[in-house]
Amino acid sequence: xxxxxxxxxxxxxxxxxxxxxxxxxxxxxxxxxxxxxxxxxxxxxxxxxxxxxxxxxxxxxxxxxxxxxxxxxxxxxxxxxxxxxxxxxxxxxxxxxxxxxxxxxxxxxxxxxxxxxxxxxxxxxxxxxxxxxxxxxxxxxxxxxxxxxxxxxxxxxxxxxxxxxxxxxxxxxxxxxxxxxxxxxxxxxxxxxxxxxxxxxxxxxxxxxxxxxxxxxxxxxxxxxxxxxxxxxxxxxxxxxxxxxxxxxxxxxxxxxxxxxxxxxxxxxxxxxxxxxxxxxxxxxxxxxxxxxxxxxxxxxxxxxxxxxxxxxxx
Amino acid sequence: xxxxxxxxxxxxxxxxxxxxxxxxxxxxxxxxxxxxxxxxxxxxxxxxxxxxxxxxxxxxxxxxxxxxxxxxxxxxxxxxxxxxxxxxxxxxxxxxxxxxxxxxxxxxxxxxxxxxxxxxxxxxxxxxxxxxxxxxxxxxxxxxxxxxxxxxxxxxxxxxxxxxxxxxxxxxxxxxxxxxxxxxxxxxxxxxxxxxxxxxxxxxxxxxxxxxxxxxxxxxxxxxxxxxxxxxxxxxxxxxxxxxxxxxxxxxxxxxxxxxxxxxxxxxxxxxxxxxxxxxxxxxxxxxxxxxxxxxxxxxx
Numbered sequence: 001x002x003x004x005x006x007x008x009x010x011x012x013x014x015x016x017x018x019x020x021x022x023x024x025x026x027x028x029x030x031x032x033x034x035x036x037x038x039x040x041x042x043x044x045x046x047x048x049x050x051x052x053x054x055x056x057x058x059x060x061x062x063x064x065x066x067x068x069x070x071x072x073x074x075x076x077x078x079x080x081x082x083x084x085x086x087x088x089x090x091x092x093x094x095x096x097x098x099x100x101x102x103x104x105x106x107x108x109x110x111x112x113x114x115x116x117x118x119x120x121x122x123x124x125x126x127x128x129x130x131x132x133x134x135x136x137x138x139x140x141x142x143x144x145x146x147x148x149x150x151x152x153x154x155x156x157x158x159x160x161x162x163x164x165x166x167x168x169x170x171x172x173x174x175x176x177x178x179x180x181x182x183x184x185x186x187x188x189x190x191x192x193x194x195x196x197x198x199x200x201x202x203x204x205x206x207x208x209x210x211x212x213x214x215x216x217x218x219x220x221x222x223x224x225x226x227x228x229x230x231x232x233x234x235x236x237x238x239x240x241x242x243x244x245x246x247x248x249x250x251x252x253x254x255x256x257x258x259x260x261x262x263x264x265x266x267x268x269x270x271x272x273x274x275x276x277x278x279x280x281x282x283x284x285x286x287x288x289x290x291x292x293x294x295x296x297x298x299x300x301x302x303x304x305x306x307x308x309x310x311x312x313x314x315x
Numbered sequence: 316x317x318x319x320x321x322x323x324x325x326x327x328x329x330x331x332x333x334x335x336x337x338x339x340x341x342x343x344x345x346x347x348x349x350x351x352x353x354x355x356x357x358x359x360x361x362x363x364x365x366x367x368x369x370x371x372x373x374x375x376x377x378x379x380x381x382x383x384x385x386x387x388x389x390x391x392x393x394x395x396x397x398x399x400x401x402x403x404x405x406x407x408x409x410x411x412x413x414x415x416x417x418x419x420x421x422x423x424x425x426x427x428x429x430x431x432x433x434x435x436x437x438x439x440x441x442x443x444x445x446x447x448x449x450x451x452x453x454x455x456x457x458x459x460x461x462x463x464x465x466x467x468x469x470x471x472x473x474x475x476x477x478x479x480x481x482x483x484x485x486x487x488x489x490x491x492x493x494x495x496x497x498x499x500x501x502x503x504x505x506x507x508x509x510x511x512x513x514x515x516x517x518x519x520x521x522x523x524x525x526x527x528x529x530x531x532x533x534x535x536x537x538x539x540x541x542x543x544x545x546x547x548x549x550x551x552x553x554x555x556x557x558x559x560x561x562x563x564x565x566x567x568x569x570x571x572x573x574x575x576x577x578x579x580x581x582x583x584x585x586x587x588x589x590x591x592x593x594x595x596x597x598x599x600x601x602x603x604x605x606x607x608x609x610x611x612x613x614x615x616x
Binding site: 025 | 555573
């Protein structure tokens, strides 16, 4: 099977998953006990308001028809409107997304800058002091909730030392002000993922160093440096890509917490604000959005893994 | 059902002999690893704290000292300080252990039960049933766990039982996946192949044998999932979606403490986090130790 066949096959497999997640997200509203319209608007709503919502959401039609209409709208980018501000949900997501995207991207970069060298070094100097320290730090990293690390960062660097702002999104005050505001949140979010990635890099590097072709490369007279550079690192990074890709989804859920801790106006905090107000169209739209991003990134990761790794069989 | 006597000795031998040896090797490897022993000690200690919370807490966790001791820093009287109602933090953290461990263990117990059921049925029967079950699992796995948990809780409303249910639902696919792949591996084993060739009709017996041999990877997965579940409970409570006040949980203390961070009331945020960290450390060390002990290659190192 060629790469293109594999690509086509993966895309075909992704379709039912998309359909499935939309069904789950659609069902959420209907899991609420009682009449959804009353549940959504609360007891204070007038009969006309309830009637209007019923009409807008097609609540009097059969469920499969409601789902059909809903998914048809979703495919056209229409995720409904906020119950409170009447603003289209897709607009709300688009306006909050840059904050989350910047936070996730910087966190990812931070985590990779720490994790890849640390993982490689730790594997090469196995059981040395460096290795032990790196592993203990990584273990602490996976054991600490990243939102708590964020709180501790605020207490130390913003409240006690007063070096950095305790939160917010400051790119409107210029690039450097924005970046300064990103240090604590991206550091907290990136640290947790650095730990996961570092453990992965380390174990796959150790795995690679055991392989026969490394021995062959050594036997053929390459220096240890060349063996590691040309053969080991490249092959150890490929499986790590899968882990990094999976983490993009987790970075998004981490962003929900980090944005809450640091008062950043991203999609994550929007979800929490909408939850507090029980603004279901926003909640529904955001959960669908998060899942879609997660599925698409997994797909891209699988494909790039297949593309980069000549050994893989497309099955 | 017809018992086929020729087969039984094979199955029995496979179960008795190498099995006991395997368990031995596994336990040896586990206890030789100092880190996993430390992990085990931490986990047992935290369970002890949860059980004896009433005895070791210096105060009633919900007793308020509104006039005398609001937001007090750590002192001899209140070792870890007090919160905004003057409640003793140490006592609240000790009692918080109960909810955190209860949610962690109960949700994963439920998830393991359903996950083993679905995963083993999928792996054992294969074909259409396998496809159907695993596609549903794929859909659940397509959501970032915390996000799906938030979505379902938004509908169900916050309570201990709902938090347990939600974390269980989100974890089932993980257990099902591990179980399914373990079952598939076992199906290739000689004793199963032999039984199938001879036409052993007692599916139940075979099924039981396969499952017994799959317990190891499931245990590792479950240990790591308990850590994840506790972390998720904390996150949900921190977001105000978890257990309702005044019941103390580590996440809800952090939720309360959030409003006082900028006032330099650091103890409300620091100490519950340390409790989480120590528990996570214990579970992660134990999980790592279990998975190393199960991997024959790393036993040699």
